[in-house]
Amino acid sequence: MVLFGYEIVFGGEVGVSDPSLPQIPLHEVAHLEGVPLRTPWLMEGRYPIRYYSQTPFVADCPPCRWALEVRGVVTLIWDASCASISYLRGERFEPSLLEYWVCHTFFPLVLALEERYHILHVGAVAVGGQAVLFLAPSFGGKSTLVGEFLRQGHALLSDDTLAVSPRSGGFDAVASYPFHRPYRKSQTLGERVANSVTTPLPITALYALELTPPKRPVTLTPLEGIEKFTVLAQSHFVAFESMRTRQFEMVGKMAQTLPLYRLGIPKEMQRLAEVYTTVRESLAGLE
Amino acid sequence: MEFDQVIAPIEGVFAQEVDGEMVLLDSQSKHYFGLDGVGRSIWDKLQTPQTLQAIYDAILEEYAVTPEVLRADLITFIQSLHAHHLIEVED
Numbered sequence: 458m459v460l461f462g463y464e465i466v467f468g469g470e471v472g473v474s475d476p477s478l479p480q481i482p483l484h485e486v487a488h489l490e491g492v493p494l495r496t497p498w499l500m501e502g503r504y505p506i507r508y509y510s511q512t513p514f515v516a517d518c519p520p521c522r523w524a525l526e527v528r529g530v531v532t533l534i535w536d537a538s539c540a541s542i543s544y545l546r547g548e549r550f551e552p553s554l555l556e557y558w559v560c561h562t563f564f565p566l567v568l569a570l571e572e573r574y575h576i577l578h579v580g581a582v583a584v585g586g587q588a589v590l591f592l593a594p595s596f597g598g599k600s601t602l603v604g605e606f607l608r609q610g611h612a613l614l615s616d617d618t619l620a621v622s623p624r625s626g627g628f629d630a631v632a633s634y635p636f637h638r639p640y641r642k643s644q645t646l647g648e649r650v651a652n653s654v655t656t657p658l659p660i661t662a663l664y665a666l667e668l669t670p671p672k673r674p675v676t677l678t679p680l681e682g683i684e685k686f687t688v689l690a691q692s693h694f695v696a697f698e699s700m701r702t703r704q705f706e707m708v709g710k711m712a713q714t715l716p717l718y719r720l721g722i723p724k725e726m727q728r729l730a731e732v733y734t735t736v737r738e739s740l741a742g743l744e
Numbered sequence: 745m746e747f748d749q750v751i752a753p754i755e756g757v758f759a760q761e762v763d764g765e766m767v768l769l770d771s772q773s774k775h776y777f778g779l780d781g782v783g784r785s786i787w788d789k790l791q792t793p794q795t796l797q798a799i800y801d802a803i804l805e806e807y808a809v810t811p812e813v814l815r816a817d818l819i820t821f822i823q824s825l826h827a828h829h830l831i832e833v834e835d
Contacts, residue, residue, distance in 0.1 A: 682763040682780060683778030701774040705767075713762060
């Protein structure tokens with residue numbers, strides 16, 4: 458599977474999609490070794506997780522070897538010395554769960570900690586060769602709005618996490634994985650999407666979604682200043698303390714460079730086309 | 745707090761300007777703070793270490809505010825910046 462511009466081959470997949478992409482080996486191990494530090498159990502949504510590492514997580518120097526354990530399911534280990542992922546089965550292990558936790562959580566964490574990209578918790582689609590991002594907390598409507606854009610013929614970049622990279626004069630969006638999950642069945646990536654983006658696209662605009670009562674009009678409000686910064690800052694996928702300074706600088710640059718709107722969306726599925734039109738019209742105004 | 749004390753930003757405080765407003769990062773707590781209007785103006789003046797009296801005089805000249813209100817608000821504001829590890833106060 459291609460995710461964030463890398464290729465990871467999961468069990469059941471034959472060959473590689475694109476041999477030109479950097480490969481991340483994935484292999485099973487029988488024991489967890491080399492990561493003596495351990496956190497208490499934390500909650501990732503409804504799932505208990507904990508981290509292991511070889512050395513403490515500090516800014517600008519992530520551990521060479523660290524792991525994420527999902528209680529009872531799988532422990533995923535990153536080894537930076539050979540850029541590989543290994544895994545240890547839990548008692549409830551299934552191949553689909555391995556795929557889910559690598560794509561949805563573990564590999565985005567790797568990319569963020571390795572400082573290869575900034576990872577945002579956003580939905581994103583392609584419009585006119587550029588990336589449009591939708592910001593909202595979980596259950597805030599990102600996947601639903603992404604689904605509407607897919608129905609209208611646009612390509613998918615992200616349903617949940619997106620990699621962002623600075624470029625001259627702006628930022629590029631790098632697609633995560635080609636799956637869309639509009640109805641939240643747990644620990645699944647959703648349905649594979651054929652029309653998905655495979656190359657970085659420049660980001661043109663961001664929309665912070667706000668669900669409103671069904672009869673309200675669709676509203677669009679440009680955000681500025683501290684409010685704009687705060688909304689962007691809340692869209693980071695992970696907020697380890699060691700990353701805060703770098704994230705602060707990144708968010709500041711995004712706030713200075715990219716337009717961000719608050720998009721009021723009436724909570725009525727039949728009006729999604731109206732929301733779509735509002736976004737398209739606002740994008741046309743940016744050209 | 746005495747008005748002859750010199751106020752200066754703590755080295756390493758991260759600041760970003762967005763649409764004329766200033767966002768600061770507390771390097772210890774990793775919390776964000778936003779400054780607009782008069783707060784932003786005070787922060788700009790603090791980029792050159794100076795006494796609280798000098799800041800007071802400049803703000804009084806720049807804004808339509810009574811001396812008593814400004815004195816109280818300025819002390820509260822500076823104390824808040826200090827409490828959040830954004831400035832240091834020198835005797």
